Amino acid sequence: MTSPIIPPTMLAAQVQAYNAPYVLTTVPVPTNLGPHDLLIKVAAASHCHTDAMVRAGTFSTPLPCTGSHEGAGTVVRTGSAVTAFRAGDRVMCGLPLEPCGACADCTGPENQTHYCAHTAGAVGVVSDGCFAEYVRADARSSTAVPDTVSLVSAAPLACAGRTVWRAVGQVGLGEGRWLAIVGSGGGLGHIGIQFAKKRGLRVIGIDARDEGLVLSKEAGADVVIDARKGKEQVVKKVHEVTGEQAGADATITLADADSAAALACAVTRMHGTMLQIAQPTEVKIPFHEFIFRDIRVRGSVLCSPGESRQMMDFIALNGIDVKGNLFYGLEKIHDLVEKVELGKIQGKAIIIVDEEQIRREKELGAKF
Incomplete structure (x- = not known):
């Protein structure tokens, strides 16, 4: 050559x-x-x-x-x-x-x-x-x-x-389980939805932008929720969708909004996992959202x-x-x-x- x-x-x-x-x-x-x-x-x-x-x-x-x-x-x-x-x-x-x-x-x-x-x-x-x-x-x-x-x-x-591929793998969910993604309609989120769906997961996409909500749906999320409705309404909708288990089995946080990590923990079922990918200056979670509910909070990159x-x-x-x-x-x-x-x-x-x-x-x- x-x-x-x-x-x-x-x-x-x-x-x-x-x-x-x-x-x-x-x-x-x-x-x-x-x-x-x-x-x-x-x-x-x-x-x-x-x-x-x-x-x-x-x-x-x-x-x-x-x-x-x-x-x-x-x-x-x-x-x-x-x-x-x-x-x-x-x-x-x-x-x-x-x-x-x-x-x-x-x-x-x-x-x-x-x-x-x-x-x-x-x-x-x-x-x-x-x-x-x-x-x-x-x-x-x-x-x-x-x-x-x-x-x-x-x-x-x-x-x-690479980052969201690892994140979907790290939560360790089997086929049919519920994965929520906070910030689902961004560059990582729409790829993560596809990885999760092609691995047999059910996906809840949560975003706060009109463009993000549209892209979440186009990427294949089973349920799309507007975060601008407030935490109480978002959690209520997630509970309606997931039924008796009352929350997603795991949640990936891709949004760096001040309230994103707290929302991610709130929509995760008790004893579930919240995986933090976004990199705000501080990750803020009220203690009652993860201590009283035994949420496993962990980070991941690349x-x-x-x-x-x-x-x-x-x-x-x-x-x-x-x-x-x-x-x-x-x-x-x-x-x-x-x-x-x-x-x-x-x-x-x-x-x-x-x-x-x-x-x-x-x-x-x-x-x-």
């Missing part, structure tokens, strides 16, 4: 100052790869709530930093120790860079390896990300994309998909490399419909941010960085 020509510079959308717009600029292509690195020609990259946190300085990100930790594309170069990928492979970018390999999480159960606290960074969070023509990612946390899955879908799955491969295998077999709002070219970054900040967007905001890759993959049979 002929090696692709890699230019010395590329276009990138960078955070150059906190609480300021992205700056579209020309930067060097990151060709100085470590042994486990991949250089990926980005096909698509998407916006996540975490990107707004990066721009706000929440993670004390060293600046300048290229945005987006959700990207997918084609491998053009590999590090000396990489054996799982080669040039030409379609890949969903990993987020963690250079895990230490020695801590309890790295050496512990595979489904905890992504919790390594001693990485060299995270793509698009404290290291340069996917709002660029090329990105450096770690092969050990990246995932091959099956021919049936589009790179446009794979980009938002890099964080939103997923391990093994779980990521399982997700992709599941999607290749069962399909997924990622609701995408497409923007063509990195030059559209400001349009994307404006639409996101208006709060009227459905699903994920995605920039098509390389249209040629997207055209080619149709020949492979990409349909999800």
Whole structure:
């Protein structure tokens, strides 16, 4: 296979100052790869709530930093120790860079390896990300994309998909059980509904936006409830739906509203589980909502490399419909941010960085 020509510079959308717009600029292509690195020609990259946190300085990100930790594309170069990928492979970018390999999480159960606290960074969070023509990612946390899955879908799955896939698995519910999702009509929520339904669960979608309620229904939620009706009415409706067990078997919280975690506990049956994904400054739960009702409250983030491969295998077999709002070219970054900040967007905001890759993959049979 002929090696692709890699230019010395590329276009990138960078955070150059906190609480300021992205700056579209020309930067060097990151060709100085470590042994486990991949250089990926980005096909698509998407916006996540975490990107707004990066721009706000929440993670004390060293600046300048290229945005987006959700990207997918084609491998053009590999590090000396990489054996799982080669040039030409379609890949969903990993987020963690250079895990230490020695801590309890790295050496512990595979489904905890992504919790390594001693990485060299995270793509698009404290290291340069996917709002660029090329990105450096770690092969050990990246995932091959099956021919049936589009790179446009794979980009938002890099964080939103991985995170909610793990969440649905972590609650441990069997077929026919009730799962509630607070914040069901967002980028993670509509994907989570589909994962849950395709695993045989019954889903209650709870959202506070008209667009979110519509998308929750379109994604397949069995019941959709408007959170704006207030906690008492939402809980009453959940109890009506779930009958004698009086609540969902488990609830996933994806909304970062001040009252979201408390509502999630309230709609969960006694002795059930509330899994917190959203990252508000403080997670606020009145004691009587979880102590007196024996609610198990736990957190979760991303997923391990093994779980990521399982997700992709599941999607290749069962399909997924990622609701995408497409923007063509990195030059559209400001349009994307404006639409996101208006709060009227459905699903994920995605920039098509390389249209040629997207055209080619149709020949492979990409349909999800």
